[in-house]
Amino acid sequence: MSSTMLIRTGWKLRAIIKDVKKVAGKDLGAENIFECFKCGLPMEPGKVTVSYLGSSFPVELLKCRQCGLVLITEELALGKMLEVEKTLEDK
Amino acid sequence: MDHKQWREYEERCTQERPPACTAACPVHVDVRSFTAEMKAGNFNRALDIFRKTVPFAGIIGRICDHPCQAACRRGEAGDPVSIAALEKACVEMTSAPPAKITLPPKKDRRVAVAGGGLSGLAAAFDLAGKGYPVVLFEATDRLGGGLWEMPAEVLPRQIILTETAVLEQMGVEIRYQATVGQVISLPELCSEYDAVYLGTGENFKPVPGPEIDQAGRCRLDPVTLATGLNGVFAGGGLRTGPDYSPINSLSDGRRAAISIDRFLQKVSLTAVRENEGPYQTRLFTSTKGVEPLPAVAPGNPAQGYTREEAVLEAGRCLACQCLECVKVCEYLAHFKSYPKKYARDINQNLKIVMGVHGANNLINSCSLCGLCREVCPENFDMAELCRVARAEMFKKGKMPPSAHDFPLRDMAFSNGEQCALTRHQSGHASSSHLFFPGCQLSASAPGHVERAYAYLTGRFAGGVGLMLRCCGAPAEWSGRTGLFAAELQEIRKQWREMGGPRLILACSTCYRMFKSHLPEIEIVSLWEIYDQLGLPEAAGTQKPGLVAIQDACTTRHEKQIHQSVRSILQKLGFKIEELPASRETTECCGYGGLMLFANRKLADDVINRRIRESAAGYVAYCAMCRDNFSARGKKTYHLLDLIYGLADFALPPQKGPGYSQRRENRARLKNKLLKEIWRDQVVQHESAFENIKLIMPAAVSGVMEERLILKEDVQKVIEYAERTGNKIINRNNGHIMACHRPVSVTYWVEYTPQADGFVVHNAYSHRMEVEGNN
Known part of the structure; x- marks a missing residue:
C-alpha cells in the first residue's frame, strides 16, 4: 500500500467521505449474508484504510477479521467511492 | 504558453466584444440589453439601461441623431432596428424617476464649465457626480443651449427644464448671463479654477488662448479633448463646428470630464482610452439565414411608436453575438459558455496549486477535431488549447488517471x-x-x-x-x-x-x-x-443507393482524400448526399481526442447530433466513425464494405465488436496473417487466465462494455480467486464475489461456477486501493 498521507481537503470531500461511511454502514446491515470463503467466517464491520492518489482515510467496511479480505459492493464502488475518486482526481 | 500568450489567445474570441450599435454609439449605450427589455415589455428596465450611459435621457431619447442605426447588423436582413424611435417610445412612455444620485464626498479642487449646452451639461453632470465643486457659466438665462432651437413638438420645453434641473440637485452652481470672455475672461477662469471645460458652442467668439483652426474650430487633442492651455479642455460645437450632433456633444462632455478628473488626480490623460467615442467592434455576427424583416412602421408617424409597435420593433433586434463555433460544436455548447471564457478557465486551471481543478473535464472532453478553428473568423482553436493543457497537466502529475x-x-x-x-x-x-x-x-x-x-x-x-x-x-x-x-x-x-x-x-x-x-x-x-x-472486382450483391459521407475530422484539410472517397463512391454507382457539415467542416464522431472515454455522455450527444443530420445511410472511411454511429442505431458503412460489395442495406445497423472482441480481432489478425501469408509457426503462449471459460449473459456483456471491463479482466479475477481462495460467498444466493487488481484498477466479479466454466452475474471496478485486498 502506498504511503499514507493525511488528507487535507475541503468540505466537499469530507462530506462525501461521510457519505461513504454511511453507505458502507448500510452494507454492514448485510453482514450475515457474506462469508469469507477461505476462513469460513462471516464478513464483519471493521476499520479499513482506503487510498487514492496519495490520500488515505479510514472507513468502516465489511471485512474478514482473520485474513482481512474486504468486500466492496457495486453500490459503493460506483456510487460514493467513484465520487471520492473523481474529487481526488480534480484536487 | 506563457501568461501573455494565453491572454492573446483569449483576445481572439470576440464574443465579449460589444455589438456594432453599441460601438458606433459615442456614449456606448447597451442597445442589445435595451431592446431585449423593450421586447419583453419592460420599459422601465429599458430606461434604466439607457440612463446608465446617457445623462439627460429624456432629452437625448427624443432627439438623438442615432449613428447606431447605420451600424445595425439587422440592416443586412431588412431595415436596421429603429433604435432612436424605440428610445423615444421608452422615454415618452416611462415615468419612472431616475435612481437617486448619491454624491461622493466633496473634493476640494474646483472646475469651471463654460456653456450650458449638451456638452457642458454632460461635463458638469459627470464632474459633479465625481464630487468636484462645479460652477457652470451660461451666457443666457436658461440651460440647454442649442436644444431650444429644436421644435417644441419634438422636444417639449418642460422636458429641457426638468431634465437639466438635476444639476442643481447635484450641487452645481449655475451662473446665468455669464458669458465667458465678457463677465469673466479665460485667464481669470484658469486662475480661479483648477480646470476648465469650454463647451460654448460653434458660435464661440474665440478668447485668447486655445488655438483655432482655419474652419474656426478649436484645435483639440483627439483623445483627451485638451486645448493648448494647461487644464483647459473643450468639446461639443466648438469641436464639431456646424454639424450639430446631440449624441456627440454629450459624448464630448463626458470624455472631457474623464480628462479633467485624470488631470486633477495627476494621472495619465491618455492611458487606456482606446474605445472612447465611436469605434468598429470586433464582434463577429453572422446574418446568414436571418429572415429579412422591414422596420415596424408607426401607425401615426407624428406620434411615433405605440407600446405594442415598440415591442414588435424591438423584437427585430438580432441581439448580436458571435458563437459561430458554439453553434456547430456540441462540446462547446455542453459547457454553456464560449471560448474566451473557456480559455480563461483552462489557464486558471493550470495555475492552481492547491484546490479544485474545475476545468479538468472541460480540457479532457474536447475531441480536438478543430472544427471551431474552421468556423471562427479569428481562427480560435480549442483543440490547441486543450492539447497544451493536457500535456501540462500530465507533466505536473495533475492528469486524472481515469480519463485516458x-x-x-x-x-x-x-x-x-x-x-x-x-x-x-x-x-x-x-x-x-x-x-x-x-x-x-x-x-x-x-x-x-x-x-x-x-x-x-x-x-x-x-x-x-x-x-x-x-x-x-x-x-x-x-x-x-x-x-x-x-x-x-x-x-x-x-x-x-x-x-x-x-x-x-x-x-x-x-x-x-x-x-x-x-x-x-x-x-x-x-x-x-x-x-x-482502380477498384477491385467485388463479388458482393449490394445494390448502390443514396449515401451521405461522414468525412473524418482528422483529415478535414486533405482535399485529395475527400475527392478520392467521392470518386470511389461514384465509380461504385452510389448517389452521394453531402451532409451540411462535410469536408473541411466535418464533425467528429465522438472518438477524437478520446472524448468517448473522458466524457461518455457528451460523446453520446455528439454522435446523436451527427447521425440525425440526414436520413440517408452514412458511409465512413474511419472505423471509429462507422462503429460509433452504428452502435447508436445509424446505418453506417465503412467505405471498404462498399468497395468489396459487403454491405447489406436491408439489414438493421450492424454494431461493431465490443472492446474485448476488438483486442481479440487484432491479435487474431496477426496470427492469421503470419500463418497464411508468411507460413510462420505461431507459438501461442496461453496465460492461465485464458483457460477460464466464461458464460456471459448479453446483459452482463453490455454492462462490462459500458464500464470498460474486458473479458480478460473478468477471467483474471476468477483465475486469481479460484487459485488463491480469496473470495467471498453470498449465503443468500450462493454467488461468489471476488476482486483482483492487475493494473491500477480493481475489478470485482460476481460469479457462480458451472460445469467447466463460470457464469458471470456482474462486474464492476474501482480505482481506490483498499487495504487488505491488494
Whole structure:
C-alpha cells in the first residue's frame, strides 16, 4: 500500500467521505449474508484504510477479521467511492 | 504558453466584444440589453439601461441623431432596428424617476464649465457626480443651449427644464448671463479654477488662448479633448463646428470630464482610452439565414411608436453575438459558455496549486477535431488549447488517471507482442510500399485489412510490406508527450529498417499523425490508391443507393482524400448526399481526442447530433466513425464494405465488436496473417487466465462494455480467486464475489461456477486501493 498521507481537503470531500461511511454502514446491515470463503467466517464491520492518489482515510467496511479480505459492493464502488475518486482526481 | 500568450489567445474570441450599435454609439449605450427589455415589455428596465450611459435621457431619447442605426447588423436582413424611435417610445412612455444620485464626498479642487449646452451639461453632470465643486457659466438665462432651437413638438420645453434641473440637485452652481470672455475672461477662469471645460458652442467668439483652426474650430487633442492651455479642455460645437450632433456633444462632455478628473488626480490623460467615442467592434455576427424583416412602421408617424409597435420593433433586434463555433460544436455548447471564457478557465486551471481543478473535464472532453478553428473568423482553436493543457497537466502529475487509462492500455496492447507486426511482403526482401491499416480497422474489421493488403500486393510490384500497430494517437491526445515521442520513434525506426518505403494509410487519424509528426515519411491514403489504381472486382450483391459521407475530422484539410472517397463512391454507382457539415467542416464522431472515454455522455450527444443530420445511410472511411454511429442505431458503412460489395442495406445497423472482441480481432489478425501469408509457426503462449471459460449473459456483456471491463479482466479475477481462495460467498444466493487488481484498477466479479466454466452475474471496478485486498 502506498504511503499514507493525511488528507487535507475541503468540505466537499469530507462530506462525501461521510457519505461513504454511511453507505458502507448500510452494507454492514448485510453482514450475515457474506462469508469469507477461505476462513469460513462471516464478513464483519471493521476499520479499513482506503487510498487514492496519495490520500488515505479510514472507513468502516465489511471485512474478514482473520485474513482481512474486504468486500466492496457495486453500490459503493460506483456510487460514493467513484465520487471520492473523481474529487481526488480534480484536487 | 506563457501568461501573455494565453491572454492573446483569449483576445481572439470576440464574443465579449460589444455589438456594432453599441460601438458606433459615442456614449456606448447597451442597445442589445435595451431592446431585449423593450421586447419583453419592460420599459422601465429599458430606461434604466439607457440612463446608465446617457445623462439627460429624456432629452437625448427624443432627439438623438442615432449613428447606431447605420451600424445595425439587422440592416443586412431588412431595415436596421429603429433604435432612436424605440428610445423615444421608452422615454415618452416611462415615468419612472431616475435612481437617486448619491454624491461622493466633496473634493476640494474646483472646475469651471463654460456653456450650458449638451456638452457642458454632460461635463458638469459627470464632474459633479465625481464630487468636484462645479460652477457652470451660461451666457443666457436658461440651460440647454442649442436644444431650444429644436421644435417644441419634438422636444417639449418642460422636458429641457426638468431634465437639466438635476444639476442643481447635484450641487452645481449655475451662473446665468455669464458669458465667458465678457463677465469673466479665460485667464481669470484658469486662475480661479483648477480646470476648465469650454463647451460654448460653434458660435464661440474665440478668447485668447486655445488655438483655432482655419474652419474656426478649436484645435483639440483627439483623445483627451485638451486645448493648448494647461487644464483647459473643450468639446461639443466648438469641436464639431456646424454639424450639430446631440449624441456627440454629450459624448464630448463626458470624455472631457474623464480628462479633467485624470488631470486633477495627476494621472495619465491618455492611458487606456482606446474605445472612447465611436469605434468598429470586433464582434463577429453572422446574418446568414436571418429572415429579412422591414422596420415596424408607426401607425401615426407624428406620434411615433405605440407600446405594442415598440415591442414588435424591438423584437427585430438580432441581439448580436458571435458563437459561430458554439453553434456547430456540441462540446462547446455542453459547457454553456464560449471560448474566451473557456480559455480563461483552462489557464486558471493550470495555475492552481492547491484546490479544485474545475476545468479538468472541460480540457479532457474536447475531441480536438478543430472544427471551431474552421468556423471562427479569428481562427480560435480549442483543440490547441486543450492539447497544451493536457500535456501540462500530465507533466505536473495533475492528469486524472481515469480519463485516458483504458485507451492507453489499449494502445499498449496494439503495440505489444500479441498484435504488432512489421514484415516485407512474403517472398520480397524489400518494400516499395508499406501498408499501415491502423489499430482500429484491425479491431473493427480485420477482414478488410486482409482484403486491402491482398489488393495492394497485387497492384504494386516493388513489394508491399505490412505494419500492424497503433500510430500513437491516444498518447498524443492524452497529453503523454514522452510516450507519444517513443511511439513515433519506434515507427520511424521500423520504417527505416524496412528501407524507408512509401506508407499507405487506411486510417485518417494515422494519416494526420504521420503528416504532422513524421514528415520524413512519404504517405498516401488507401482511398487515393483505390481511386488511382482502380477498384477491385467485388463479388458482393449490394445494390448502390443514396449515401451521405461522414468525412473524418482528422483529415478535414486533405482535399485529395475527400475527392478520392467521392470518386470511389461514384465509380461504385452510389448517389452521394453531402451532409451540411462535410469536408473541411466535418464533425467528429465522438472518438477524437478520446472524448468517448473522458466524457461518455457528451460523446453520446455528439454522435446523436451527427447521425440525425440526414436520413440517408452514412458511409465512413474511419472505423471509429462507422462503429460509433452504428452502435447508436445509424446505418453506417465503412467505405471498404462498399468497395468489396459487403454491405447489406436491408439489414438493421450492424454494431461493431465490443472492446474485448476488438483486442481479440487484432491479435487474431496477426496470427492469421503470419500463418497464411508468411507460413510462420505461431507459438501461442496461453496465460492461465485464458483457460477460464466464461458464460456471459448479453446483459452482463453490455454492462462490462459500458464500464470498460474486458473479458480478460473478468477471467483474471476468477483465475486469481479460484487459485488463491480469496473470495467471498453470498449465503443468500450462493454467488461468489471476488476482486483482483492487475493494473491500477480493481475489478470485482460476481460469479457462480458451472460445469467447466463460470457464469458471470456482474462486474464492476474501482480505482481506490483498499487495504487488505491488494
